[in-house]
Amino acid sequence: KAGVTQTPRxxxxxxxQQVTLSCSPISGHRSVSWYQQTPGQGLQFLFEYFSETQRxxxxxxxxxxxxxxxxxxxxxxxSTLELGDSxxxxxxxxxxxxxxxxxxxxxxxxxxxx
Amino acid sequence: SQQxxxxxxxxxxxxxxxxxxxxxxxxxxxNLQWYRQNSGRxxxxxxLIRSNEREKHSGRLRVTLDTSxxxxxxxxxxxxxxxxxxxxxxxxxxxxxxxxxLTFGKGTKLSVIP
Numbered sequence: 001k002a003g004v005t006q007t008p009r010x011x012x013x014x015x016x017q018q019v020t021l022s023c024s025p026i027s028g029h030r031s032v033s034w035y036q037q038t039p040g041q042g043l044q045f046l047f048e049y050f051s052e053t054q055r056x057x058x059x060x061x062x063x064x065x066x067x068x069x070x071x072x073x074x075x076x077x078x079s080t081l082e083l084g085d086s087x088x089x090x091x092x093x094x095x096x097x098x099x100x101x102x103x104x105x106x107x108x109x110x111x112x113x114x
Numbered sequence: 115s116q117q118x119x120x121x122x123x124x125x126x127x128x129x130x131x132x133x134x135x136x137x138x139x140x141x142x143x144x145n146l147q148w149y150r151q152n153s154g155r156x157x158x159x160x161x162l163i164r165s166n167e168r169e170k171h172s173g174r175l176r177v178t179l180d181t182s183x184x185x186x187x188x189x190x191x192x193x194x195x196x197x198x199x200x201x202x203x204x205x206x207x208x209x210x211x212x213x214x215x216l217t218f219g220k221g222t223k224l225s226v227i228p
């Protein structure tokens with residue numbers, strides 16, 4: 001079974017631009033979560049989607065948004081990029097997103113904002 | 115906010131030695147998971163231990179959980195240079211069937227010297 005895939009793997013943007021990151025979960029997994037990892041703040045939860053609905057959102061500004069498609073693939077968008085948005089963005093999938101499951105992570109998208 | 119706190123922050127050992135990392139958390143949990151991350155890449159799931167379990171083994175890994183002390187430990191036996199990585203504990207809250215998110219600690223950076 002293929003793992004979680006994320007595209008692109010690396011991205012360089014300038015302040016003020018917007019960016020869209022993509023995540024394909026493990027086949028059969030319907031829950032997709034996004035996390036941001038920075039040296040200062042560590043790993044922080046962004047949001048979680050299940051069946052095309054956002055069920056949970058972390059403490060991030062509205063510039064961070066996401067969506068999930070009917071095939072469970074997910075995208076996250078960051079508008080009006082700031083230098084502090086430079087980070088590794090990780091996507092994770094699980095079967096149904098209950099509190100008893102393992103979350104499997106993708107390789108991440110490294111975003112650099114100049 | 116960070117729920118799990120790993121201890122020590124950094125650990126350096128010789129190949130063949132055992133490595134022990136500890137994790138403490140603050141609130142009730144459904145499960146606790148340990149992940150490994152190599153050089154800022156994606157997270158690799160190591161082991162999940164449920165709140166009603168006290169100990170779990172997987173190959174050279176042994177995880178213990180003490181819910182009364184809100185702490186867990188990860189033991190890697192007979193360490194290898196390839197075990198060099200950052201190790202994170204992550205807690206899943208007691209959401210039941212609803213959306214759930216993992217809350218990560220800041221990690222322990224393990225260096226295994228050949």
